[in-house]
Amino acid sequence: MKKWFALARALRRNGVLGINWRxxxxxxxxxxxxxxPLVDDKALTxxxxxxxxxxxxxxxxxxxxxxxxxKLPQMLKDHWDFVVKxxxxxxxxxxxxxxxxxxxxxxxADGNLLDEDExxxxxxxxxxxxxxxxxxSDKALIExxxxxxxxxxxxxxxxxxxxxxxxxxxxxxxxxxxLPTRVSGGKANLHQGAIGTGVNMATGETLTAVWGTEIVxxxxxxGSPVSGVQIPKWEILLxxxxxxxxxxxxxxxxxxxxxxxxxxxxxxxxxxRPGLAIQIANxxxxxxxxxxxxxERHKLKSVAxxxxxxxxxxxxxxxxxxxxxxxxxxxxx
Amino acid sequence: MKRTHLYVLVALLATLxxxxxxxxxxxxxxxxxxxxxxxVWRVEVRLRFKGQxxxxxATVQLPQNTGTFKVVDQSFVSPGYGITTAPQxxxxxxxxxxxxxxxxxxxxxRVVVQRSRWFQxxxxxxxxxxxxxxxFEGAELVAARSITQAAIRQSADPATLAALIVRRLxxxxxxxxxxxxLGGQPTVARLVRVAIDLMRFAxxxxxxxxxLPLEPERRHARFVRWIEYYDKGSWGTLYPAESKPETLxxxxxxxxxxxxxxxVSGGEEAERSVTTSRSQEFSLRVALGHQRELERRLVAYxxxxxxxxxxxxxxxxxxxxxxxxxxxxxxxxxxxxxxxxFMPVLIALAFRETGLAWGIAFLAxxxxxxxxxxxxxxxxxxxxxxxxxxxxxxxxxxLVVLTIVSHQLGLQRGLSIGLFPIVIMTMTIERxxxxxxxxxxxxxxxxxxxxxFVGALCYLVMNVVLVEHLVFVFPELLLLVLGxxxxxxxxxxxxxxxxxxFRVLAR
Numbered sequence: 001m002k003k004w005f006a007l008a009r010a011l012r013r014n015g016v017l018g019i020n021w022r023x024x025x026x027x028x029x030x031x032x033x034x035x036x037p038l039v040d041d042k043a044l045t046x047x048x049x050x051x052x053x054x055x056x057x058x059x060x061x062x063x064x065x066x067x068x069x070x071k072l073p074q075m076l077k078d079h080w081d082f083v084v085k086x087x088x089x090x091x092x093x094x095x096x097x098x099x100x101x102x103x104x105x106x107x108x109a110d111g112n113l114l115d116e117d118e119x120x121x122x123x124x125x126x127x128x129x130x131x132x133x134x135x136x137s138d139k140a141l142i143e144x145x146x147x148x149x150x151x152x153x154x155x156x157x158x159x160x161x162x163x164x165x166x167x168x169x170x171x172x173x174x175x176x177x178x179l180p181t182r183v184s185g186g187k188a189n190l191h192q193g194a195i196g197t198g199v200n201m202a203t204g205e206t207l208t209a210v211w212g213t214e215i216v217x218x219x220x221x222x223g224s225p226v227s228g229v230q231i232p233k234w235e236i237l238l239x240x241x242x243x244x245x246x247x248x249x250x251x252x253x254x255x256x257x258x259x260x261x262x263x264x265x266x267x268x269x270x271x272x273r274p275g276l277a278i279q280i281a282n283x284x285x286x287x288x289x290x291x292x293x294x295x296e297r298h299k300l301k302s303v304a305x306x307x308x309x310x311x312x313x314x315x316x317x318x319x320x321x322x323x324x325x326x327x328x329x330x331x332x333x
Numbered sequence: 334m335k336r337t338h339l340y341v342l343v344a345l346l347a348t349l350x351x352x353x354x355x356x357x358x359x360x361x362x363x364x365x366x367x368x369x370x371x372x373v374w375r376v377e378v379r380l381r382f383k384g385q386x387x388x389x390x391a392t393v394q395l396p397q398n399t400g401t402f403k404v405v406d407q408s409f410v411s412p413g414y415g416i417t418t419a420p421q422x423x424x425x426x427x428x429x430x431x432x433x434x435x436x437x438x439x440x441x442x443r444v445v446v447q448r449s450r451w452f453q454x455x456x457x458x459x460x461x462x463x464x465x466x467x468x469f470e471g472a473e474l475v476a477a478r479s480i481t482q483a484a485i486r487q488s489a490d491p492a493t494l495a496a497l498i499v500r501r502l503x504x505x506x507x508x509x510x511x512x513x514x515l516g517g518q519p520t521v522a523r524l525v526r527v528a529i530d531l532m533r534f535a536x537x538x539x540x541x542x543x544x545l546p547l548e549p550e551r552r553h554a555r556f557v558r559w560i561e562y563y564d565k566g567s568w569g570t571l572y573p574a575e576s577k578p579e580t581l582x583x584x585x586x587x588x589x590x591x592x593x594x595x596x597v598s599g600g601e602e603a604e605r606s607v608t609t610s611r612s613q614e615f616s617l618r619v620a621l622g623h624q625r626e627l628e629r630r631l632v633a634y635x636x637x638x639x640x641x642x643x644x645x646x647x648x649x650x651x652x653x654x655x656x657x658x659x660x661x662x663x664x665x666x667x668x669x670x671x672x673x674x675f676m677p678v679l680i681a682l683a684f685r686e687t688g689l690a691w692g693i694a695f696l697a698x699x700x701x702x703x704x705x706x707x708x709x710x711x712x713x714x715x716x717x718x719x720x721x722x723x724x725x726x727x728x729x730x731x732l733v734v735l736t737i738v739s740h741q742l743g744l745q746r747g748l749s750i751g752l753f754p755i756v757i758m759t760m761t762i763e764r765x766x767x768x769x770x771x772x773x774x775x776x777x778x779x780x781x782x783x784x785x786f787v788g789a790l791c792y793l794v795m796n797v798v799l800v801e802h803l804v805f806v807f808p809e810l811l812l813l814v815l816g817x818x819x820x821x822x823x824x825x826x827x828x829x830x831x832x833x834x835f836r837v838l839a840r
Contacts, residue, residue, distance in 0.1 A: 004829065004832055008826065011838060011839050016838050018826065018828060018831050019668075019831065020827070021826070118714075121714040124714075128716055128718065129717065130767060213834050213837070276831075279835065283837070283838060284838075
């Protein structure tokens, strides 16, 4: 018991944000309830971003009612690869990434083959709301599969790596690169086993990574070191993140950006309740940074101001915890 | 600012809850524990006389202002008699009457009293009644004047005056003024009457009290008499027969003044007897049987005023908030992962029907069957709602089979599971299968075990007899639970599971 209190005190001292604190002081205070649908429904997010001139993956088609499911093969006919996702899915549930075909079968990112019936069934399930928040009926989006920038090739196992940036009052405060692993089935979701690397906010260089709750130095599947990778067009990423505040009106949000080889940074989705594992990836507490933004928010008017503030103040300063021997052990996994 | 608002609200809720709880526990005397027993005294008055073939009217004094005792129950047993009760001066008496009575007649009056631990009765604060000063004449006047003047000189207030007068009367020697007033061979009753006369003569309102010594088993209890005098707005007592005032606690004041205990007209009184006995009763029954108007109304407007069937439902319903509070703690402070928000509490309610071990075994079995069916249906590519419905139907069938089998095996427990919430189980199955597919069996089992663990814990707390008793008898305690829940709503510290999750950041 005493040990726990000591642990809690140490976490508080390091400015680590807990889920209760996040909900009570950030999401409940800074995120107006009526803005949630904008980010919970990816179709809406897409429209919004397109209107604001922010690049998003192209929407090939949308299926809204069961009767349309029959038209799915017709809709998919022209696309060699694509992504099917629920508009209101949470935590990456229900997303199927099709990387190619083998005759009539669809080949998914995790190496499975789906036939037409299975694909239609999956879409039906999406429509009936099985993956959506609260189980409401849903829409299925079929969109462009990101042809990801080779920069992360050495540290990605299939799937699409993305950059998650936490934005508070328009200031990018912390970022991480989420890298799919074999365990995550090609999905860039830490819950499902993807790894996340911290990012130096000043330079856009990756730091050490977290896998589950452990610190790792190498990608568990490829064995390449995850730190020291420069994210291309970092300045643009920060700008997109800073602008997302005006886009949604949510004070505290997470923005997921993918880097496409040809199209550059694209907004994948926005999240009104972004997870807290990003702190482990960065080995740094969010609370300290959030408090600093809140203190100086009056000075931060323009997008340029906020990006400059983030680069100046949130450069990674603290020492990086040594990867110890965990990296090697985890590769075996 | 928000915090202050919350704290004020919580303080209000807590105060209100505590105040009502305190009133009910202390003033009405509702017991804090379900099987708590209270010592009560039963007094039975039996009156036997011969009827002379005409109208009979018998009056019996009733205990009313009983000081530290309160009347919990009273009854009259008198076949054929009409009974009316009426106030008479400071007292209350019952009149037994009948038009035609001949032969042996027996009337009973029974009363149950309980010592009130906390509260004095209103008797000590009663207003001053009209008390006529005595008219002494001749030698008595001289004697009375002499005794009272001496006592007034040596005393400071009514209490000391009373004590001095009583001492003077007790020390009476043959031939002196005191014995002139008392007469030869004075009884305590006579002494009390004279003392009261003298006090009134001295200008201090005083009256006699007739009371009963309460003894565990006493077949022929006798009334004794003592003095009450009025002093600065309240009545004080003086008991002349004993020196220690504490013994008064064991005397039940019955009626005041010198009126007789029983009068019978139209009959030849043969025998009267007063019996006292002590017994233990369940506190709840005693408290609910109160005679005072306000308390009776409060009981009528509590859950005890409802039909028994409804009461049984509320015994279950009222423990739900306790379970939910526990769930809130486990989810928001500890950080246990569960299926759905309140699913574990519903599981706990189901366990109340089946018992814990059987409930867990049963739930595991049904969920396993349901999951197998669910994974099989997956291959048929059914839409969500029909698929859920199919699982419900299979769950119902599985319930039927299990119940019949367990009955044939002679397991009585098996029969109580019919009330197991079927839909809850179906949702559990569905949630679990989705989690299973999306996040793998490990996560599914983690959440399943979490739900079961929280459910079992809620069940254990909700099933504590004391908890059930407290929330049923004192539903206002739920205001405290509400206050505590509101406070947890602003708990912004780390969850216990987060300490583990973020431990690498604690350097």
